[in-house]
Each structure stands twice: as structure tokens, then as C-alpha cells.
Amino acid sequence: MFHWKKYRFVDWALVAVAVFVPFLPLVDHNGGHINVLVNAGIYMMLAIGLNIVVGFAGLLDLGYAAFFAIGSYTYAMVASPQFGLHFSFWPMVLVSAFVAAIFGIILGAPTLRLRGDYLAIVTLGFGEIVPQTFLNLAKYTGGPNGISAIDQPKLFGYHFGLNPLPYYYLVLVLIAFSLIVANNLRTSRLGRAWMAIREDEIAAAHMGINTTTAKLAAFSLGASFSGLSGVVNASLLTLVSPDQFKFNVSITVLSMLVLGGMGSLPGVVVGSAALSILNFFILPQASNIAASVGLHVDFTSYRFMLYGIILVVVMLFKPEGLWGSEQRKAELKEHGGAAGAENAEYEEMPRETV
């Protein structure tokens, strides 16, 4: 049933924005702006994917950009003069998602016994290894130059070309699709298993949840979203190179989640939109304004310092994120709560051994 009262003003504001977004290009004819929005959309898809791993299942992944790289290169290799292959864009969207998902399992498998800091370190390593591998496999990947002249999509004979507008709509559709899939996952049986694992992995195993499968599913499904965005990214830029997938991409996406609220889908949308606006609009504008008054400061180079400040401020005043899930709010308020105090520090090691 639909309850009017359940929805706050902000919910309606979000709906209004969502309705307005498809018509934005009719108002704003600036191709540069649209291009920026497409980039923001690519980041939003990445954030939706990473949210499954970090937000839903509670597995801290610091190497998410690796999957973005895998998705991008998958398309680049089969739709460019690199090997003379020119596969169609549309099926490759799914194929890339699938390839990224497989690599999600490959990364997930050795990390199953790790949690917290240790998991973060291993995923961090994976995030570095993948771009390095693409850099050094020059025979297949073009090495530091990457792969260029990547094909752009065609739809019913319409060639996307260099106009960002069709990409804008493509990204909108993919984001809507991703949000629906992510929301269904959240409320599914698997979603409940993830939340149980995030809360208490041992108790989850006692419930009969196969924690191995559930964690691998989180890694692979999370990775598949970056496959989607990778394909769009490669075709939009018509170029992929290893330096596009550095650690800063992983950190930016993670910051979006923290800012918006981990585990919360509206939070992911708000967080990624906010950081993208800062990144692509405010910082370049600020530099321009500074330049016009004779100050030559490149604000974009202070990006990560600003992220840091924003995250610290958010952690201090709204630790669950701008639009956190109820669950997360409770987690932080209770500080574990009565039962948590007993359980939180309880590790795998049983008392018998002590």
C-alpha cells in the first residue's frame, strides 16, 4: 500500500529531480555540461555496484577500480582496431558485466577468510595489480598508451558519435536499471543473508546461511555493475589506458558511499551526485573565478584534501551519511547496543583455547 505520510519533503524533492533529469538537455544545451553529467552517471553506477559489496555485505573493498578497468578493457579489446574486432556495443554491455563478475569471484575467493582491515589491504593490492597488468601486457592492451579508436554504439542505425547527448540517456537508463536491480537484491533472500553477514558472520552461519556463497555473490554482483559502467566509459572516451583506473577512482567511489550513506540506495545517489558536482562543476569553476581575479590556483588539484575535509565533517555531524539507512543510523547510535557489547569483540577464537 502507498502511504502518503511516510514520505518526507526530501523524498518528493528527489522525485521532482528524477522527473526533471530526463528533460535537462532541453534546457541546458551546453554539451560540456552534458558530458560532465555523463561522467557523473558513470561514477554513480560504480557507486551503486560498490554499495552492494561494502554497504550491503559489509566487505570493505578498496580496489573497486580494478573491475571498472576490466569492464572497460573487455569492451575496448573487442571493439577497436586493436585486434580488428568490432563487436556490437549492446551485447558487450552484458558480456563485460559478466566478465567483471567472474573477476569478482576470482578476487573474492582468496579473501573469504579475511575481514576488516585485512580484506581492505588485499583488495587494495588487487586494485593496483590490475592496472599494472594492463600496463605491462602491451601486446594485448597497448601498454601505457592503452587502446584507442574504440567503437561507439549504434542504435537502429543512429550513430552515437561524439555527441554526449545519447550517452546521457543511455547512462540514465542504465542507472535506473542498476537501482532497480540493487533494490531487488537488497530485499531478496540473498540481501537478507548479506545483512546478517554484515552484522555477525558467525551468527549468520548458525542460521544456515552459506557465508562463502553469499560473500562471493556480493563480490561478483558488485563487480558486474562496474562492467556496465566500464563499457560506457570506454565508448564515451574512445580510449582506455591504465592511468584511468588508479587508486583515486576506488577512493572517490568509496567516498561517495560514505558521504551519501553506506547501504542506502538514495544515499548512494545523493552522495555520488554531490561529489561529482564538486568534482566536475564547483572545483573547475572555482579555479576559473580565481583566475579571473588574478589568482592562479588550481582548485581541482586540492580535490582529495577537500574530500578528506568533507568526510571528516560528515563523520562528525552525520556519521550515517547524508541519506543513511535506518539500520546504519541505529548501528552508530547504539554503539553496538546491549547485545553488541557482548558480541562485538567476540572473535572466531572460542574460549576453550584460552
Added chain:
Amino acid sequence: MATMLELRQIDAFYGRIQALHGISLHVEKGEIVALIGSNGAGKTTTLRVISGLLRPGNGQVIYEDQDITRLSPDQIVVRRLIHSPEGRRIFARMTVLENLQLGAYTRTSPAEVTETLEEVFGLFPRLKERASQKGGTLSGGEQQMLAIGRALMSKPDLLLLDEPSLGLSPLLVQTIFSIIQDINKRGVTILLIEQNARQALQIAHRGYVLETGNITMEDTAANLLASEEVRAAYLGGNVKAS
């Protein structure tokens, strides 16, 4: 009576430390069996071996005539052998209802789950009152009820209870133990481990005494309660100071 669970010569290790030394025990259908012993005797380890959380070094676990020694915890839960863990481990940030629903994770028919939910609420009216409350906000006794209720949601044939009386007031201990008896009368076989040996033996049919990884005594609960050695070591009370 038919044997429901049998442990044959179980050795269990944590790294290089041996926690269980060739343990053998059996649980008959419909029984309450108490496993008593002091801290570090290997009680929890025994339950962890049964529920698949710890692979034994040697020996076999036979459940309903099947060897389940090598099965994973989730495969064992599907067979309706449920382990309610030590220290309750309820999901503190989820509501009581969500906790109970997770207990029914392996079950597929929503109608049957609803039915079981009503049964659990019948057994623990307090949980019904607090259905929408976060698990972490419950009192210790309520949390224990939730832990048992959550285990019942999977419709166990055999229920392993790890220290259900831990940290509860004497009055609550009474309540919990009478509920355990009630659950048993509804057809659930129970293997119970307890430090509160007297209480456990009062409701149990049979009992085992575990000492540093070995079973040192095995008898009916009444005999164990009457036994001098058990009284001296675990029950306290009218034993002359030596």
C-alpha cells in the same frame, strides 16, 4: 528409542592444541541430554563439531543414520539440526521480527514460516510485544528468549543449546529451563551444555560430564545428580570442605 545423534571418537583441534580427546556420545530421539563441565572442558567445541563449524581431526558425527562429519554448517541446518550459539549472538541492530525471520532462512514456504512464528510467539509472548524493537535493546533474558526463538524458527528436530542460562537472574533461569522442557515435550530433541549443572540435570534425561576434552562420566540425570563426584565437582552444596 532411536538414536538421533552419535559422536564416535571425536578428536578436535584448535591449531596444535587438542580440545577434544576421542569423545563419544549419543542422543536418543525425544531426549534432553545435558553435557556438563567446567570452563575449558570442551563443551562448546563439541557443539561446534556437531553443527559443522569446526571440522574434527578424527572421528565421525552420525545424525539420523547419516555421516554429517564433512558437511558445511548450512547443509546441516537444512537437516534441522540447529545450534543456538554461545553468548546468544542475536543480531543487535535488527528488529526482533527480523531476527526471527533470519532464523527461518533455510525454509522455503512463507505460510509455514508464519505458522512457526505464531508458535514461537505463543511460547514467548514477550517477543511478540517487542517484535518491532531492535534486538540490542532487549534485556538479557529477552535476548536469550530471542536466541531460542530464532533457533526454533528453523523447525529443529535436534536443538543444540549453548549455555542458555548464561548471565541470567535465578528467576529467569527457572523460566528458561521450563521453556526448554516445554520445547522438548513438543517433540524437539535437545542437547544442552551448561555450567549450571544442577539446573541442567534437573530437566535432562541423561547427562555426560566433560573434563579437559574427555568424557569422564555418563549416566541418567538422576544418578548424576546423586553422584558424590558430580556433587563435589559441579553442584557444590553439602560437601565437606577438605
